[in-house]
Amino acid sequence: MASVRVAREIQDSFLTCAICFQTFVKPKALPCLHTFCEGCLRDYIVSRYESTGQFPCPVCRQVIYTPYNGVVDFPDNHFIKSLRDTVEVDGELKHFAESTEVTEDDFSVNVPSSVKEPLLGASSHHMSHGKKRQAEFVKKFGSFGMEAEQFVQISGMALSPLTDDILVADCSLNKILVYSLKGDYRGGFVCDCSIRDISVTRSGSVLVSVSRAGSAILREYGFDGRLMASYGSYHKYENPFGVKVARTGKVLITSLQFNTLNVFTDRKRPSIKFGSRGKGPNHFLLPYYVTVNSRDDIIISDSGNHRIKVHKNDGTILHCFGTQGSKDGELFYPMGVCTDTNENIYVADANNFRVQMFSQKGEYLSTPIANTYELGVDVKPINVLYVRDKLFVSFRGTKFAEVHVYHWDVSGYKAPVKKKKNSVFASCCCCVQDEKPSYDDSYGSSWA
Secondary structure (H helix, E strand, O other), X not given: OHHHHHHHHHHHHHOEOOOOOOEOOOEEEOOOOOEEEHHHHHHHHHHHOOXXXXXXXXXXXXXXXXXXXXXXXOOEOHHHHHHHHHHEEOOEEOOOOOOOOOOHHHHOOOOOOOOOOOOOOOOOOOEEOOEEOOOEEEEEEOOEOOOOOOEOOEEEEEEOOOOOOEEEXXXXXXXXXXXXXXXXXXXXXXXXXXXXXXXXOOOOOEEEEEEXXXXXXXXXXXXXXXXEEEEOHHHOOOOEEEEEEOOOOOEEEEEOOOOEEEEEOOOOOEEEEEOOEOOOOOOEOOEEEEEEXXXXXXXXXXXXXXXXXXXXXXXXXXXXEOOEOOOOOOEOOEEEXXXXXXXXXXXXXXXXXXXXXXXXXOOEEEEEEOOHHHHOOOOEEEEEEEOOOEEEXXXXXXXXXXXXXXXXXXXXXXXXXXXXXXXXXOOOHHHHOOOOOOEEOOOOOOOO
16 A cells, blocks of 8 residues: 555655664654664764764764763654654554555655645644644745755855845855845855854845854855955854844854853944853753844744743843643754744744744744655754745755745734733743843943
């Protein structure tokens, strides 16, 4: 039956460890989003990198730091566990459809004309207020490859407020490409250093978080690719990643090395930084991406802690939401974040293969995009932007790099007007403790 063929294809594509080539046993997820058997990962580290405290991912070669208690401290991949339970029953392949035959078209890896219903049976991922609601696929642009208009590994995406263009950063080819809102290719330029994320100022210059760029962690380019300036000589070893220009002109940059958020003034001078490695309310663990809302509150994807944190612009914690898991409202290595006109927060929930939508207080609202593995074996959302009832989502996977555009009406998700209350803390209970930020203002300056 076709359903059995689909099950076997999923077994081979999703449930096989890249080290032992067998079905996963205690699947563990790394920060780079690749998954391996706990035993295989332990053997790999012990045999090669036991005394170094770090090791390269066996697939993508990203440097991973070994947790204090070893491999056991890496999070379980709940998605793989759930998928395995769906495919197998007592060691036998399970038929997915009982009343309806599943055809091979239902497991196509081609780009769908619209986002499909979940292949793997019942799911609440698309449910919102008792209704099924999904973003409507409109178009895609870009593709995997080495040509001028192609990507290899998308790591950043931003909107130019001056030209209404979409800029996409490729951290593998170290280039930045420019597209119109309709997806038309306008051009791009290559950087002579390693790039990560991008943001665009009101004047139209492009800010890029960089490494291997001398002592700088931030560069400013013109739209023509001309290097205008480099900043951040005090932060040479920060390993920066996410970058965002606030409405006041201040620049926010995340540090994966020290698990902090660095704040630069509107003149790109170091101001304050806050955070440190850990799980508490004032800590981060791999803070990949950052954005702001209309009040310039700082929203950070605290990826290693599987949560989203919201801070005031002085670093004071407001609230956080999300716990590790795959249910609605739970997160598994969240990546890119953005907000819409109603202050709702969108999260690229990468290792759960979906984009989730939350209220400004962290209440789960909907899942506009789900089951992105239908696009390819390991295709996951990395960045998300909301622009005028459209969601722009960048996807990354094995030999897959595209930006998809979806129609998404937010009119039904406007928060009711309420009287001002004390800060509300969501599902991350650790954040109900001390609200005082742990930041370093040793540079002698502060927010203006």
